[in-house]
Amino acid sequence: MSDILKLRHFAAAKELAGCETESVPWPQPAMVRDLKTVLAARGGRWEFLARCSRYARADEFLSDADLLHADDEVLVLPPASGGAALATLTMEPIQPGAAERLVELDGTGGIATFVGAVRKHSRGQAVVQLEYSAYAPLALQEMDAICAEAMQRFGLVDARAIHRLGTLQVGEIAVAIACAAPHRQAAFEACQYVIDQLKARAPIWKRETTSDGAVWVGSTP
Secondary structure (H helix, E strand, O other): OOEEEEEEEOHHHHHHHOOOEEEEEEOOOEEHHHHHHHHHOOOOOHHHHHHHOEEEEOOEEOOOOOEEOOOOEEEEEOOOOOOOOOEEEEOOOOOOOOOHHHOOOOOOOEEEEEEEEOOOEEOOEEEEEEEEEEOHHHHHHHHHHHHHHHHHHHOOOEEEEEEEOEEEOOOOEEEEEEEEEOOHHHHHHHHHHHHHHHHHHOOEEEEEEEOOEEEEOOOOO
């Protein structure tokens, strides 16, 4: 016999559900990713909204692998106006596997990842550090757009990108990308597309300090 999970919808999710709160049968144990599958199975706009929304319990955001229990109240938080929540900018260190852990697994046959780190040498000089800055609203909007383009162009299940801001030392991760697809070739090609487009289009700037001084990369002849 299933228990009951309480959902509290906001914005577009509230409009789509036709109510602010609802209760759904909930088999235990089950995770947030299972809730996404349940909501996406309703079809229509839910297929997009279920995947792109964030989920929270009380004052804590939840990850796909978090367990949900009977009588929990889960907040369904659709993407804000800045985009589809496929991209992240962070001042905190990016951990290995961070982007991969965000992708939707249902329907996935392969996940390709790219991790860019601060290298020891650049233009024949020893690198001391890198500093990344961005115009965050437009950077996130452009990163989201690039991920969405990749999903459509390559038939992906999901695509995520995380970019670090602030001062980074040699060996630290600057960018992490994960592309999930039904087949591996599409995932590989999409991953290449996302990093190439991100470097070309996103308003994210890199100041590189080497043993020879500091320079804004791409802003000098």
